Amino acid sequence: MNSEATQPSKDLLERILTALVYDVAIESPLEAAPKLSRRVGAQVWFKREDLQPVFSFKLRGAYNRIAHLQAAERNRGVIAASAGNHAQGVALATQKLGCQAVIVMPITTPLIKVEAVRTLGAQVVLHGDSFEEAYAHSQALAATEGKVYIHPYDDLDVIAGQGTIGLELLRQMPRSLKAVFVPVGGGGLIAGIAAYLKRLQPGIRIIGVEPVDADAMSQSLAAGHRVRLERVGLFADGVAVSQVGEQTFELCRKHVDEIVLVNTDEICAAIKDVFEETRSVLEPAGALAVAGLKAWAAREGVTAASGNLVAILSGANANFDRLRFVAERAELGERREAILAVTIPERPGSFRAFCELIGQRSITEFNYRLADPDRAHIFVGLQMASRAEVEPLLARLREEGLEALDLSDNEMAKLHVRHLVGGRAPRVTNERIYRFEFPERPGALLRFLDCMSRGWNISLFHYRNHGADYGRVLAGIQVPPEDQEAFQAFLDALGYRFVDEGANPAYGLFLA
CATH class of the missing domain: 3.40.1020.10 (Biosynthetic Threonine Deaminase; Domain 3)
Incomplete structure (x- = not known):
């Protein structure tokens, strides 16, 4: 690689080494995850960014960017667009540095996040139904009011602030670090961590993790240019970005080894994994790296000799009422539950015969509805040691003359039909x-x-x-x-x- 190509990384390395983050941020602990390690088959560690003062890594980049402003710029005040963690990072930074902040948030932002930003002294402007609408409005306000715009990810000072996590990782684990798993939204976090680690220890694998329905970085890296998604999944709202940054894309193209995609159920299972290890409840984006680590480890067949695997726990600003959905889907994500649709004949003893075929498995959900004089449909959830048990069970049911279908990956069935069984209208x-x-x-x-x-x-x-x-x-x-x-x-x-x-x-x- 020529010297011109390495210059941006060299500049970023210097920015990371001189980043101003510890006036507000802590050096987050690197904690072992023994339960998950036993299940995965290799040593797993959690980098606890959920323990930061605003429960997210975002304050690192926000503070570093604002701290590097000239006095005249700071006096003009700053503005940002965010639905959550970046907003709180900017608000805390400006409170610490004594300047004014305006945060544009979508009208749909939960009140708990709005109040958290106001409590830190920032002015909140609610505008639009989506981040894109809030972002456009913040840009217009920045232009008309002369405020400095603080980008959530596509800024070298922001990227450098996030990159201090990589600096800490090498200090906390100087040897035997095999792979680091990083959640990816706009790309600021993984760009900073990757640029630092690859410069000092290029053998460490940097693996990004995205939801399957918000995979802007994965698609962009595959295409060789930035791709804009027409639709973005919203469950992991902290990474729900339709297009990654220009600078973050270039850095990821140089330094990131691969992107792993995970679904909603796998994210829910990862939230449960972290809770069982730490008794902390992460937001969906905060658990993304754990979900990706598990998927990658299963694919690669890792062993105890594979080296240390680190997942970045990026945030814990979870809405409490979202937990019911997480609990509902966690076992499916762990592939320890299956949802089946079974049609049985409507005659005496058929219901009991079906239960005997299920055997000693624990039933998590059971809905029965007469379909017509000859048939009845059953919607049933079953605990499994692994999803590998499903096909043999389906085969056994079919051998007994029963129609059986696996609905474990059917989104409509999991989200709606399980609550509507029996609602037929002939x-x-x-x-x-x-x-x-x-x-x-x-x-x-x-x-x-x-x-x-x-x-x-x-x-x-x-x-x-x-x-x-x-x-x-x-x-x-x-x-x-x-x-x-x-x-x-x-x-x-x-x-x-x-x-x-x-x-x-x-x-x-x-x-x-």
Whole structure:
């Protein structure tokens, strides 16, 4: 590699070594995770950024950026856009440094996060339903009011502040560090850590972790240029970024070894893993690295001789009411639970015979509904030692003449159908079934219903909000054949994310 190519990394290394973070940040501990280590088969460590004063690593970069401002810049005040952790980092930094801060947050931001920022002395401006809308408004305010914009990730001083985590890691574990797993949103955290570690110990593997439905960095690295996602999954809201930064992308392209993708259930299982080790409850993005570490370790077949694996626990600003959803999905993510749909004959003794086939497995959920005079459908959750037990059980059920289907990876079944079993309506005709997501804010459900009131009858409706910024709806709408084209035009203009679930087997078995 030529000297010109290495210059940005050299500059960043100097920035990391001279970063001003410890006026507000702690050197977070590196703690062993013995329970997870035994299950994974290698030594696992947690880098506890969830123990920072604002329960997230974000204050490192925010403080370093603001501390390096000239006095005249600081006197103008700063502005940022954020739905949570970056906002609190900026607010704490400006409180410490004695300057004014304006934070633009989406209207959908939970009140607990808004109040946390206000408590730190920042002015909060609520604008838009998404981070993108809040970001655009913050840019406009910065231009008109002359404030300094503090970017959440695409700034070298911010990246350097986050890179001090890498500095600490080498001080805490100078030898035998095999791989570091880092959550990826805009890329500031992994860019800083990777630039430092790869410069000093290039043999350490740097592995980013993204949700499967918010994989902007993975897609960008594969394409060789920054990709903008049309839709971004919102469960791990701390990394829900539609496009990574320019500088973070270039640094990741040079220094990151690979990106691992994980799903919502795996994230929930990782939150449970961390709780069992530490009794701390992480936010979904905060547990992302643990989920990726587990997936990578299973794929690679690691052993005790593989070296030390470190997961960055990046944040613990969890909404309390989200925990019910996490608990509901954790065992599925650990692949220790399976959800099955089984059709049994409606005759005396068939129900008991089914239970005998299940054997001694613990039942986590059981829903039974008569489908017609000859058949009944069962929606059942079963504890498993591993998901490898599912196929033999399905084969055994089918050998006994029972129709059986694995719904463990069926999002509609897990999110909605399990709460609706028994809701069949045989007289409903021309029903179309969709899953919708819409921004959760006061009056949002009423607005959604107003949008749906266009002359088509709603035949099924199930709404769930599990503490996220978006509500989830499963809706059945009766649309006559002659209205199909008009209905499709209505959906396209609605402005909400939607998925057609008409072909979903869970719908056919339990609701159609």
